[in-house]
Amino acid sequence: MGAVLGGGLIFLLRAVRPEALIQTNFADPDALDRFLQSFRNPTAPFLPSSLASDALDGLMKGRFTLEFFGLVGLSLLLLALAGLVAGYAYQIGWVRALEGTVQERGLRGPGFWDRFGASGRARALWVRDLRLFFRDANQAAQLVLVGVLVLLYTTSLQFIPLEGERFRVVVGFLHLAFQGFVIAGVGVRLAYPLYSLEGPGFWLIQTAPVSRLTLLLTRFGLALAFLLPLALLLGLLSPQVIGLGANLTQISVAIAVASAIASAGLGVGLGSAFPRFDASNPAEVPLGLGGLLYMGLSLLHSAFLVVLAARPVYLSFGSRGSYLAGPEGPLWLLLLAVVTLLPALVALAFGYRRMGNPA
Template sequence: MEVITLLKPRFWSFKNVGFLKKINAGFFLFAGIGLIFLGGIFAVSYRILIYFQQVEDIGDILAYKLLSMTLLIFFSLLIFSSILTSLSKLYLSKDLALVHTMPVCSEKIFLARWIESTLDSSWMVIVYAIPVFVAYGIVYNAGFFFYTDIVLVLALLCIIASALSSLIILPVVFVLPASRIRSIFVFLGLAVLIILYITFRLLRPERLVNPETFSSLLVYLQNLGAPSSPLLPSTWAFDSLKAALSGDIKSALFHVALSLSCAAFLIFINLLVARAVYFKGFSKTQASISRLFQTQSKGFDRLFSFLSGPARAFVSKEIKTFWRDQTQWSQIFLIAALIIIYVYNFSVLPLDKAPIKTVYLQNLFSFLNMALAAFVLTAVTARFSFPSVSMEGSSFWIVRSSPISIRAFLWIKFFIYLFPFLILSEILIVVTNLLLDVFPFMMYLSVITIFFLTPGVVAMGIGLGAAYPDFASENPAQSVTSFGGLVFMIMSAIYIGVVTILEAGPVYMIFMAGLRGHSLSCFQWIWVIGSFSTAFVLSILAIVLPMRFGEKRLSFLK
């Protein structure tokens, strides 16, 4: 009963915020994008399964192997997501101090929090998993029982993952402070994912289409039939779904029962461990934060002595805060991996085997690369400069009460992010162009285009981040997933797209004229000048308008 009481504030808060009140333009936009995404997952899964069905002999093996792999990936994601969520819910949430003052025993608090954590960490994985399983149901003409089985299997998989995660967390909090564990897990989790991806990329799976590597494909096919470990909960889920697909209800229920008994056992163990250590761990987390930094930074401050006082104040504050916040490190790590993969992909492009003339293809890639590099820049901006105003958090009163205007504050932020991002994107474009061995004209064009695109994208990040700030968020880096973040991504994509389209025609004319040794006609010159001038004006507007919009919204923020 007390556990239900402890869960009520969450339910009431949800009710008070009101589902119906949230229905506005932003809601429909998000819902639309979400549905398109779900539809996409279903379409891709359906298409793959239909393709597998057409492959003689090994079609079903491939489909079942895919199902087994999907379940294993979901299970891993659930464990990772549960570790992060349960750390927050069990040890770091702000309301825990209040909850622990109530006359309720600690394992009941644990149980209530664990239920919340399980729901929070698994709902999204389930939502994205369902289209994949529905595709299986349709392709294999499964009956009603299969769809019931999906719900049972996924619910139990979530409970097991969450119970395993809390069993990991409970003793570890004894050794390390909870706040640091979260950073470590984010860091390790990202590292594992990135290493896996890079390894996968470096294996160059595209070579598998090459008949020369057929012998290794045979070895691969032999492995396809090998069963997964019978001790893994994802294997029980797979066995149950596989049985349900073929109509074997008895076997499906047997594997569901296996999962159920495991889940019940893990919850029981969790309660025992929680009774012994949960409150002690929570108490330890509340102890004062260790003093990590004993820094003297006179030399660092001298670096920016040429700036005006307020500008120096914010540059220095921004850089120090950034490097001392461990949650930012994982972001840098992720972006670094993205850039390495991006550059690596250019180094392995099989241009020499292409049927189109290489010189043309190289320069075409270089042109498209401008837009791609700008999209990489958008991702970096979304992660770092868009949340930078929200990062001020509860300390924003310092900015509001200080003798600098919101306009100056935003422009200082703009320049703080512009210079590193400009250097990064120019390096990116020059290195990839060198790998492509493009004409000097394309090199100059790329460098100049990126030089004008970068300020526009950064200004959109700062301006729209200021227009839609979230000062209350515990993790402002996630503000990019908000409505404002979505507006930024869409606006930035439109801006990059329009500039690319504006440049495409003139660049093609100039490039082809150079190749054929012709000169441009008067009309072509007008077109070239008109297009580039429009792109230039657009770039200026992309800087000024979002910054003004952000300034206006932030100035009148209550």
């Protein structure tokens, strides 16, 4: 809840557009009115914001309105509900904290994840890793911060004053670079620490009938499950916010997916080559040579993808057709696949070799 509220506060501060305070001439009545209109409360009569607006309007005129008493009653009701929930949570937590206290849950049949994990070793590892990931408050909070990061990025793009088709395409080209940097930054917190999260209990995995290759590939699949949705969201949503055409949207999605695959491969491979099982917090795992190599190689890969996208973006100035459907499209996709899979496979191979004898 702390991460959700903190992320919501950060997004709210960005959504109110603080730069408008500098750009607005408050001496101009029309500019002031436009500024206030952009922060109008919702007009639904039962929302607390509307009740507060009507109550303040009545108080300014020297009278108590029905909305004022409704707002006071709603505040008291919410305060009473918060007290009941807090008292119940404190009582349950205090009882569970007593030594030897056991809560009887009864017999329950296997759920979906239990049946999914029982069908193979790889799926069992995925289910175990997902459960461990979401049970860790630090890791679960990372997903909230990732969502806030995407919202901040897309919101900032929405408020850029774009005048003219050429300037919009230039901003779209810069977006191709920034989305790779965003994915690389998220990967260092989600993909790189996956192998080190085993912690001191890593010996349990070593005694289990699981090969190093299976362990490595399941980590890679889990990293893709985290990074691919983010890449698709950035690749599809950001061009729509900027107002790019279908041609650049396709290029953006291809570049985003390539960045996600490369970041997942580099993160899992280098994270397996330079593990830190003694880290008390997942944020401490990338602090070392492996994390530095990951960030350097990821940013270098993102920069190379931008160079690779220069020609499709340049050709989009005078063409409305799809670049990927043209004669150069398949060759460009093949080159994109090579420069994406090559560093990912090399990093995974390097991590596989070091997993047996980490230094």
